Amino acid sequence: MEVVLEDNGLKEFIDAEIPKPGSSDAVAIDAWKKKTAKCRRILLEGVKDHIVSSLHGKASPFLMWKALRYFFQSKSDQRKLALKDKLRKIKMEKGDSIPKYLTRFVQCRDELGSVGVTVDEEDLVSLALLGLSKSWHSYEDSVNGREKLPGWERLWSDLVQEEIRQSTRDGSSSKNEDEESCALVAKSRKGEGKKHPSQSGAKGKKQDMSKVKCFHCHQHGHFATNCPQKKKNKQATGSATREALASQFKLDFSLITCLVSSMMGSVWFLESGASFHMTGDKDLFSDLDEKDLGVHIEMGDDGRYSATGIGTISFERESGKSFILKDVMHVLGLKKNLISVAMLEDKGYDVVFSEGKAFLCSKATGETQRIGVRVKNLYQLQVDDCAAMEGKAEGVVSRDEGELWHRRLGHLHHGALKILQQISTGLPKGTLA
Numbered sequence: 001m002e003v004v005l006e007d008n009g010l011k012e013f014i015d016a017e018i019p020k021p022g023s024s025d026a027v028a029i030d031a032w033k034k035k036t037a038k039c040r041r042i043l044l045e046g047v048k049d050h051i052v053s054s055l056h057g058k059a060s061p062f063l064m065w066k067a068l069r070y071f072f073q074s075k076s077d078q079r080k081l082a083l084k085d086k087l088r089k090i091k092m093e094k095g096d097s098i099p100k101y102l103t104r105f106v107q108c109r110d111e112l113g114s115v116g117v118t119v120d121e122e123d124l125v126s127l128a129l130l131g132l133s134k135s136w137h138s139y140e141d142s143v144n145g146r147e148k149l150p151g152w153e154r155l156w157s158d159l160v161q162e163e164i165r166q167s168t169r170d171g172s173s174s175k176n177e178d179e180e181s182c183a184l185v186a187k188s189r190k191g192e193g194k195k196h197p198s199q200s201g202a203k204g205k206k207q208d209m210s211k212v213k214c215f216h217c218h219q220h221g222h223f224a225t226n227c228p229q230k231k232k233n234k235q236a237t238g239s240a241t242r243e244a245l246a247s248q249f250k251l252d253f254s255l256i257t258c259l260v261s262s263m264m265g266s267v268w269f270l271e272s273g274a275s276f277h278m279t280g281d282k283d284l285f286s287d288l289d290e291k292d293l294g295v296h297i298e299m300g301d302d303g304r305y306s307a308t309g310i311g312t313i314s315f316e317r318e319s320g321k322s323f324i325l326k327d328v329m330h331v332l333g334l335k336k337n338l339i340s341v342a343m344l345e346d347k348g349y350d351v352v353f354s355e356g357k358a359f360l361c362s363k364a365t366g367e368t369q370r371i372g373v374r375v376k377n378l379y380q381l382q383v384d385d386c387a388a389m390e391g392k393a394e395g396v397v398s399r400d401e402g403e404l405w406h407r408r409l410g411h412l413h414h415g416a417l418k419i420l421q422q423i424s425t426g427l428p429k430g431t432l433a
Contacts, residue, residue, distance in 0.1 A: 001046040010039045014065035141353040142272035268381040271338040280334030286314040
């Protein structure tokens with residue numbers, strides 16, 4: 001407001017009391033009246049409605065400005081306590097956008113600064129996360145689970161991007177629901193007025209079903225809509241689909257078990273902000289396409305790492321298909337191995353964080369397994385029945401381990417490795433050849 005007055009050449013009217021010119025100079029009196037009225041109007045338009053009433057009784061712009069300074073810049077303890085309480089009570093209201101919500105924190109912080117109170121950036125970030133609505137609680141948990149909280153500018157940017165992602169996802173899902181609803185309505189209208197052949201006859205007269213032939217099984221005695229064979233096929237197809245989804249869930253859970261088992265000797269963490277699975281350990285890859293991806297990874301500790309390739313981590317089994325973790329990015333210098341929550345969601349799973357535990361939930365079958373626990377501010381992959389799963393996945397050995405023993409033994413033939421494994425002790429279980 002002070003800048004606006006200065007641009008209009010009226011700042012002198014709030015710096016000191018400007019007296020009315022003498023009655024002999026009519027031009028000066030007219031200019032003084034116009035400037036005074038304009039200055040008063042700017043001051044009244046720049047404040048909220050509940051403050052206007054306290055300014056109307058002031059005789060000059062200088063007295064109005066003095067009242068405003070006392071109202072907003074009073075450094076009394078009561079004023080400081082009121083502003084601190086206001087900052088703590090800021091909550092995200094229904095219909096608020098992220099910029100509108102965060103702007104209220106900035107305004108309150110600036111008001112506290114005007115009375116000599118400095119708000120730490122970490123406190124401001126924590127209060128902003130606490131004030132988010134229920135729909136943001138999972139995101140809040142993921143941010144709090146990081147080793148270091150982001151700065152205010154980084155939090156603002158991340159929240160805006162997450163809001164755009166959520167609105168895009170919700171918009172596409174609602175569009176699909178509307179299309180399905182329209183299709184159902186059109187189908188119901190299309191069927192209106194049609195009568196089943198069995199209902200076309202006069203009341204009380206039954207149709208001779210022995211002459212009716214089913215278009216599905218070509219048998220007599222029923223219509224295709226009531227065909228028993230058709231119903232059995234549908235049930236069998238649904239059952240097979242459910243079994244396939246349940247089997248896939250078990251395979252993916254077994255893969256997670258392999259990652260956290262003693263066979264790997266490495267620790268993995270769940271990361272909601274990662275776009276890909278990531279590791280800095282090149283030895284874990286069974287297949288790695290090394291090239292400059294032009295991607296720079298920014299971590300919570302403000303470190304920047306370069307992605308030098310993308311590949312696959314796989315685990316061989318004595319029987320059955322291999323466990324494969326695809327699209328794993330090799331990030332040079334990265335000290336922690338990260339599992340991307342977003343990539344798990346793309347595979348049809350929900351990752352739920354609750355009471356210091358992380359759960360993997362299948363959207364299709366409803367199956368749920370615990371896959372992680374909170375360690376300090378991070379969620380680490382950890383499985384309850386890891387030992388039992390290792391027994392089920394008997395013989396799971398990374399391809400890199402088989403290659404390692406091949407080299408240790410002077411490039412021994414792979415076929416001989418299998419014989420040596422049977423007649424000696426100390427070699428790992430599983431297929432090395």
